[in-house]
Amino acid sequence: MTASTTRRTTAAQSRIAAVGAIAVAGALILTGCGDQTKNDSSDSSASTSSAPLAGKLPKAIRDAGVIKVGSDIAYAPVEFKDDSGKTVGIDPDLADALGKQLGVKFDFQNGTFDTLLTGLRSKRYDIAMSAMTDSKDRQEGIDSDTGKKVGEGVDFVDYFTAGVSIYTPKGKTQNIKSWSDLCGKKLVVQRGTVSEDLAKAESKKCTGGKKIAIESYDNDQQAQTRLRGGGADAGSSDFPVAAYAVKTSGGGKDFEIVGDQVEAAPYGIAVAKSNTQLRDALQAALDAIIKNGEYDKIISKWGVDAGAVKAAAVNGGK
Numbered sequence: 001m002t003a004s005t006t007r008r009t010t011a012a013q014s015r016i017a018a019v020g021a022i023a024v025a026g027a028l029i030l031t032g033c034g035d036q037t038k039n040d041s042s043d044s045s046a047s048t049s050s051a052p053l054a055g056k057l058p059k060a061i062r063d064a065g066v067i068k069v070g071s072d073i074a075y076a077p078v079e080f081k082d083d084s085g086k087t088v089g090i091d092p093d094l095a096d097a098l099g100k101q102l103g104v105k106f107d108f109q110n111g112t113f114d115t116l117l118t119g120l121r122s123k124r125y126d127i128a129m130s131a132m133t134d135s136k137d138r139q140e141g142i143d144s145d146t147g148k149k150v151g152e153g154v155d156f157v158d159y160f161t162a163g164v165s166i167y168t169p170k171g172k173t174q175n176i177k178s179w180s181d182l183c184g185k186k187l188v189v190q191r192g193t194v195s196e197d198l199a200k201a202e203s204k205k206c207t208g209g210k211k212i213a214i215e216s217y218d219n220d221q222q223a224q225t226r227l228r229g230g231g232a233d234a235g236s237s238d239f240p241v242a243a244y245a246v247k248t249s250g251g252g253k254d255f256e257i258v259g260d261q262v263e264a265a266p267y268g269i270a271v272a273k274s275n276t277q278l279r280d281a282l283q284a285a286l287d288a289i290i291k292n293g294e295y296d297k298i299i300s301k302w303g304v305d306a307g308a309v310k311a312a313a314v315n316g317g318k
Helices: 013-025 059-064 090-102 113-121 136-140 194-205 220-228 239-252 276-292 294-301
Strands: 066-071 105-110 154-169 186-190 213-217 234-238 255-272
Touching: 059 066, 066 090, 066 113, 090 105, 090 276, 090 294, 113 255, 136 154, 154 194, 154 220, 154 239, 154 276, 186 194, 186 220, 194 213, 194 234, 194 255, 213 220, 220 234, 220 239, 220 255, 234 239, 239 255, 255 276, 276 294
Parallel strands: 066 105, 186 213, 186 234
Antiparallel strands: 154 234, 154 255
């Protein structure tokens, strides 16, 4: 996902195909999504005495024992709420593992995706972790639509790689195979994401007055509901999310993915540029769980092995 800047740099086709095959095959549990209200925490509870990297954290966070996480908790399987209301998914599982290294809890606080970086700047959150694509625009605080600077920008600790997919009602593809095929069609997306950015860019290329009619929603679930009800021709979201929707919605009878992924790029944990100590602590913790195997176990659990990274990069997005 994304927030008013490009993408939630194209990788090799074989890698993209591999992500698709593995993610769709992953055994995922169908669950409900939470509303856009603040709340719950992952179980990242480890005492600082037993956490090997606790000393790397800023003292204020170490003393509080909590890292406040801004997240759009309606983006299965990356983060969502299960039937009991608990926040689950790839990001919460990774946060739990990071917390054991750092000796703190990661408190996931729900908010609409396009407000997460604003919340980070205002210090409502310590980090944003929400399938957020690391891009140069975000790093520099640039609005991708206007090209104007809108904020200080953030640093990213990159932890996963994913592309963007298009999906349609099952059996009603209308020959949509690529972004150019969306000209003259109605597309539903989540507001502030790379899918919305790509749709706007592609619509400018459309000829004969056949622009893409873009409907943007606060979260991906709303966009899916609109498409499911026949109110649009197609939807777009990050591949793991699109694959999950195809697999689970209506027992696999509602949607199908069309065409290939595009814009494969890293997901990053966003941290304020002024908070380099927290950034570096998170990078060290991520490297630690990659080295000890916890990272691979989590990625494999959710069936997205081909999106795994081998090391924690800072600001690796293009």
